[in-house]
Amino acid sequence: EVQLVESGGTLVQPGESLRLSCAASGFTFRTYAMSWVRQAPGKGLDWVSSISGGGDMTYYADSVKGRFTISRDNSKNTVYLRMNRLTGEDTAVYYCVKGSYETGGEFDYRGQGTLVTVSS
């Protein structure tokens, strides 16, 4: 059974940094792209970033480019999202999602999400 468990969400002040983690199990982790999708309170879904199975290709939404860094440790079956210079616009539930193939694909599994709140 595929499981994705996010952690790391918390309350931070504007300008601070945070790292989210997503522990994966139930599939051959290194062979699938992984992504982060977020949802601000009362708003729709927003793609944030993706990383290929081997970790050699990364992609970012314009709204986070230069501030967020996605990475993965295939030995630990974990994907990370490092978030710097956070603002109130980054307040959201962040979902870890699995792609259906090595470079991307539809999001076939999601975690339950972790809440990031940016507020002073």
Place this chain on the structure above:
Amino acid sequence: DIQMTQSPSSLSASVGDRVTITCRASQGITNYLAWIQQKPGKAPKSLIYGASSLQSGVPSRFSGSGSGTEFTLTISSLQPEDFATYYCQQYRSYPYSFGQGTRLEIK
């Protein structure tokens, strides 16, 4: 970048109704289109991929069609558990993008 536009933004319907939601892409995405359901307070759930293929366990009353720039999600006979928000999403190319959502409410 590819923009996804859904219509309508909200829809009221009754149990047993047939409903259709439309999604348009700003450029051709062949069939790299997914439909996602989200109930209040819950994580999103994938319903359809490849524009028309049902994810495992999704009831057959859900169907998807379309190719290129225009797509539809149809629910043939609404059940009480289907009242939710529905999103389309393109995965033809990065940056991936979602439609703004269609809220399906009970009439």
